[in-house]
Structure formats: C-alpha cells, structure tokens
Amino acid sequence: MATATVSGDRQKELWRRLGEVNDPELDEPITEMGFVERGEVKGDGSVEIDFRLPTYWCSPNFAFLMLDGVRKALDQLSWSPAYRVKLHDHMFAEEVNRGMEAGKAFGDIFAVLAEDQDLGALRETFAMKAFKRRQEALLRGLKAHGLTDREILGMDLPAYDVARFEPGEAAKQKPRYRAALLERFPGRRADEPVFVTWEGRPVPPAALSAYLAELRGVRINMEFNGALCRGLKQTRYKELDVVDGEPTLVDFIMDRVPVRVAPTA
C-alpha cells in the first residue's frame, strides 16, 4: 500500500506538471486538450509519455514548443526520473522520435525541420497572445461584475487578488493572468495598475472599449484553433479517448491511469 501511495503521488505530480504545459497557440493546457495520450510512472520510477496532436499536419514548430515544455516539466519532477517521450502520428514523428532516442538536443532535431524559424520570436508572439487573451477574460469579468471602467483600470495587485468570480472564464483565467503579468513585468510594484497593454502602457478609461475590441480579435483567432483542434482530436482518436483532466488518487492506486473516459455527449 505504501508503494502504491508513492507511485500515486508521483503520478499526481507528473500530471500536475504536465498540466502546466500549454499549447502555445491556444494557451490551453496540453492535458486538457488531450494531447498527452499516456503518462505513466513505471515501477522503477522512470516516466513514459505518449504525445499525440490533433492532426498529422500540425506545425512542427508548435510541436517543438510543446514537447520542449513537456521535457522541462519532466526535468522538474522531484524524483528526477529517466524518461521517454514519444510523438505519434505526426508527419515528422519518425525524425523527432529518432532524434530524441539518440539523445539529440531538441533544438538540433527541430532546427533541421523548422529551417530559419526564430523560435524565440515565436515564443514571444505566443506569450503576447496569451497575455491578451487572459487579460480580456478578466476585463470582461470585472465589467460583468458591475465595476466601472475607471475602477477596473485603477485596480492594483492587492485589489486584484481579493476579487472573486463565479465559476467561468474570468475565474479560470485569474491566476493565469496574474502569472502572465508578472512574467512580462517582473519588477512590477504592488500599487501599479494590473491592467496595462503588453507594451506596459496604461489604458485610459475612454479607450477601454476600443482596447477590448482589439483583445477580442486575439481571442477569436485563438478560439478558432482551440475549437477546431478539440474537434479534430476527438474525432481522430475517438477509439482511444483522451485523458480528460487529472486522474484521482483512487485511479493511481488501482493502477487505472490514465483513465479513459468516454466523451460526454
């Protein structure tokens, strides 16, 4: 039983870490998108990951960013396990898997595939989109709460932290926006406004409507991909059915991980 608990704790930790990896294009956790088909802690503590994207054609640089994220997540596991990550059914799966097995650095494997792509710039673009999308959810949430534009735009971090939302998009994005803000502006003082543009400029209350319209454009694009990817993933691999969220402790103890839940109609 003690062993089962240890392995259960490790499974939990594994899924928690994987859940922190986002699809960079959608800003949604890869575990929620169902891209991690299998994540298993073996008896010897080593970890095996099977990773599958919604289409064979997904851009390799997006695949790279996610697999790189998975690797970083695995490197942070408390028991420092050996691990194997396998990409399935992607047009470059073979090259990627071979490279990974040969112990090649990720950058080297993908440099060949991604030609002249500047992944640093791509990361920056995605970070900006995530920042904007999360921010929009909070701005709309606060407006729906009845706060005036002036109140919202004058909000500082302590005020932000005590705000409470009904379950929904704003509630979900609240900690995520906080993280994005502090990552973007690490030296931010607590009394500075929470809602500024990606460039760090304040938004005048009179300009909030126009600014929200701009943010909505960002979200519309990201949602399009998200909805499409979910649909494609569901259809393409419905025979396997993906892990939906975090398994519970019971599942780990009963060795039922990953749980394969039938989609709810």
Added chain:
Amino acid sequence: MYRTPEGKDIFIVDGHTHFWDGSPENQKNIHGKQFIECFYAYHTGLSPKEQLWEKSKFEKYSADDLYRDLFIDGPDDVAIVQSTYLKDFYKNGFNTIERNAEVAKRYPERFIVNGAFDPRDGEKALEYIHFLKETYNVKGVKMYTAEWNGASKGWKLTDPDAYKCFELCDRLGIRNIHVHKGPTILPLSKDAFDVHDVDHAATDFQGLNWIIEHCGLPRLDDFCWIATQETNVYGGLAVALPFIHARPRYFGEVIAELLFWLGPEKILFGSDYAIWTPRWLVEKFWAYQIPQDIAAERGVQLTDEIKEKILGLNAARLYNIDIEAKKKALASSPFSIAAE
C-alpha cells in the same frame, strides 16, 4: 433556390464546393490518407449528428450525390466548384478540373468550374493558364499555397513566378482568385496560410478579385485589416460558417467582425461541400441573429437583406451571373422539374 419560412425566395450561390476523390485507391502515400482524414475530422467535428456521412462515402462520392446534395436536397442555385490537384498526394489528383468539368458538362447551368495552377511550374504554369482559359473558359482559380510540389512545401502569392501568373490571369480575364487561407498546417517554418501576401498581391492587381476562403481564420484580425484597406478583397465563409451549429455565439463574434470591417458586400457564402452540405448551413444562417451584446458592441446587425447578399448576390456580382436570366434557365431545366 431557398424558400425562407416567410415564403421569400433567396438565390443561392455556393462559392466553395468540391468534387474530390480521396479514396484509398487514389491515395499515393500516407500524406494523401492523412489529408482526407483531416477533412473528415472537420466534417465530424462541426456537423450536426444527423448530417454525418460514412467515411467511405466521404472519401469518394458520385456525381449524383453531388448534384442531389447541392441542388435537390440542397438549396444551391449555382455552385462554384473549385479545383485542388494535390498531385503529390493523389494518383489522379484530388479534385482536378477534368473531374469537375465532367460533372459540370451534365448540368451546365448549375456549375461554375474554377481551375488551379502552380506558379512553381514556371513557364508550364503560364501555358497551363492559357489551356484553362481556352479549354474551360475559367472565370476563376483556386490557389492552394500549402500544396506540395517536390521539395517545396508551399509558396506565396508574392513570389515572382506567382506574379507572372496573375499578370496573365488579368490579361485573359480570369478575375476571381480564390485563395485558401485557413488553419495553420504545414509547411514548417513559413506559414503558407499567413495572409500578409494577400495585401501585396491585391494592391498590385487591382483588376482581380481576391476571395479569401475561410476568411484567413485563425488570422481574422490580419485578414480584416487587409480587406478593409483593399477594395478588391473578399471573405469566403467556408469553415467559419459551420460554427453556427457547434458554437453559435462564437460564429456571432466572427460574423460581427466581418460585417464591421468588410461590410455586407464583401462576404461570400460557401459550404465547402463535401465537408459540409449546404442545406443546414443556409437554414441555420437564415434563422441566425447575432447575440445582442455582440451586435451592440460592434454596431452591426445581420438583417435579411444582408443575408441575401452573402448567400448569393455578392458572388453573382463577381461572376456576372444575371440572376433573372439564370432563374428562367433553371426553371426550364429538366433536372429541377424532376426534383420537384
């Protein structure tokens, strides 16, 4: 013809349809298999349950299926059938002009057949454009910039070879250039569905109409920006429209953006048949209203008059379809009588 619940007849031009063969027999390699599977995933992911097809029918359907789904069960009056060759993936091509022209010959009043060419073929592409004009008298072409061609995994509208082709199209009166700009897939580093090349090409070729299929989604903001500046850029609703079923509020946001930026004259209906059939799309679109808060924020409404433009009048203008004459011709067509 679509008859609304209020009894009004609406003329429908379906701007984006296909007559493909994605069957295993025609697949050249794994890429061909994966390509049609990706389409099938779109189909199953966004269609109402009762509209789903078997995989085998989806891979290869008959000319009769096509005719029935568009014009008998479906409300289309005229369908623009696009060509997408994908010769690196399919032995006889995926959706060639020969195959399209064959079915159009049986029902000449119903179809407008568009060609396709690949600028990377250089001189041969120019010869081929002449061939398309002389043989099929095409009025439009479909450009699939992510198409593979040997070592190349895609091209841009602004490539010098592409410009030579567009100059020729302009000279020959091939006015309607449908460009696929949709979800991000390959090729690799260069995003072949990035919409910025449209900006340059549309500016440099004012005599051509640039119809951007899928409205550039998921790059709607870029697309809107370009289409607002360029008077000759249009948006095709294929792939955006099916969200009206799965995620109606989301569709409301998309159409509100398009109406705000492009206006009602520059949006074109397209079913993307056989990924989706037109009947349910037209019915749902006619019944649709943009949610109040979104409409208020953008200051736009989807009125009946605007719907009529999107469903047919706009495309009819681009393709010089005389609607009254066409109605008469269709009324005397034995097929439409047989159907009713």
